[in-house]
Amino acid sequence: MIKGACQAPGLRPVRVAGQAAVGGLLLAGLGWTLRAAWEIRLALAGEPASGPPDQGNGVHRPLDGLENAYHVVTSVANLAALVCAVSFLSWLVRVRDNARTLSGRPPRYAGVWVYLGWIVPVVNFWFPRGLVADAFRASAPGRKVPFTVNLWWGLWLAGTLSGVGLVYKDSTDEVIARAYDEVWPLLASDAALVGAAVAGAFVVRAVTRAQTAAPRPA
Template sequence: MTEQRDVQRAGRLAAGGLLLAGLAWAVRGAWEVRLALAGEPASGPPDQGDGVHRPLNALEDSYHLVTSLTGVAVVLCALLFLSWLGRVRDTARALSGQEPRYAGIWVYAGWLVPVVNLWFPRGIVVDAFRRTAPGRKVPVCVEVWWVLWLIGMLSGVGIVYRDSTDEIIARAYTEVWPLLASDAAVIGAAVAGVFAVRAVTRAQVERIREGWAAPAAVVATPAPGLS
């Protein structure tokens, strides 16, 4: 029973973190639309080049605040998601009696090491599901989550962006659509991630309950000659 509660709690927290991050990123996208509609000031972009930065106007200053709050939401989401990922990996090992395909260090390092971060995190989720529910097809939401995550990560303006906040403001003034497309991928990944977390968590809860039901059925079955 404790194992079931732990898995369910980790799943709820991870899903909540994903929803929070998705909402924060949607607010960020809305601010980029506001910047695009306002248009670039006559004084030019915030970063004037050669190390010169003009004073920010109120809208630009508020965008800096929004991006900072979004960053906090993403960090919180990451911590909750990693906690869930470690939990379902360990639970899958206990349920299957088999060692996971990926060592525990990859629950964390798999997101950071170049190249392997393109498939290791998804692999850990898929491995946990397959060991929990052998023979069942991996939920489509897991694949959707990972594809959208990669788009958001590799677009250069999404989860891992190379431009400074002032440079992103300048881009919002001149080419907002690539920013919004990347934002949509990140938000979509967060929503799909909620469904993926729920699907894997539900599979583990069902498997745990089956484990309880089997011993109960044995106890309830009368011995021969006693009926």
Template sequence: MNEEIRQSAVPSGLALRPVRLSGRLAAGALSLAGLAWVLRAVWEVRLSAAGEPGSGPPDQGDGVHRPLTALEDSYHRVSSVGGVVAFLCALFFLAWLWRVRDNARALTGQRPKYAGIWVLLGWVVPVVNLWFPRGIVADAFRTTAPGRKLPVCVNVWWGLWLVGVFSGVGLIQNDSTDQVIARAYGEVWPLLVSDAAVVGAAVAGVFVVRAVTGAQLERIRQGAAPAVERVGPGGED
């Protein structure tokens, strides 16, 4: 009977994809990513407070690297763990985003504003990566909940994401871990500002996932209510 109710809520005839668990996984992964970047910031503060050793930075140029201190070695481990968490977060978030995009079409029969390929490429193609991912999220929400104002958290999340990505010391950076350590010794504040942006984007992202997922679950319930009345408690018309 539940399957009959679910299909009756889909005017376009397309099958809905489960989104509750996907949303929880995406929100949990975002929370872990935020925690990972908090730890990075803590270690960068520790490096700054400890000061650069008399032997100079880890990367001494011309391919020469001195042995790492215990604190520097632990920062390498924290950075590596953060990279793994960020990768898993990306996988869970993209899986969720693809589902809510498809569900918005299934619930309303309206074609998405952005083709499916942009769910992936929209993050990496220059120029369009400045707005396509936000647009996909906004389109999924507005299509699912027409007439409702786009949640503020969407713009907060995207603004902080852009700062964290394009600041040059955040999610995408050309510096090696040893070079980041040297920057922490020299001037830690740019690193901390970027870390704060990444953490803020992760926290705002949790609210984004909850808002869009909640809107879709509400829309599904609204579409299912008439079906319950038609089918009746005995499962027959």
């Protein structure tokens, strides 16, 4: 549970939203951990004699039990990631609004970037981190942005932009073939995303605590 002083008057409540965001992040981390575990199982089992599931030219062989299980695990992990995204963005909207109230100044980033900042090329390298960092600075003037913010963002970029993370375009069957052929890049991406989820939970707690302890805005 995120503990802190009573919410300052004039600010949107963020404690429950922070708890939901922490839960969503940890749930997403668990989903990526399960994916990694199944990728290890696939690598240890080795590719069947019949070859990879996607055999090219539109031909797909029937999946075995382990491959079918990986499809289920992937779907569960994707659902967990969706829950994480919704809860995190809901929290981020609130802390951004509170940062504007606490600082008395317009935010550096327009509200639309809370959503588009994650998907628009180039700006997605720094806008989301900037939104979180600005919320912390407005909530705790004079305090240094926690190291976990940079750790979270660095791991997130490593996991999503490595070519095997959230943004790769391979189908699940193609990922299974990767696990058979060379599992280490997949595991490295999974580890980065799990680390980002855990670090992100600490980031949410830090910003939420700063805002619940913030003095009453003038």
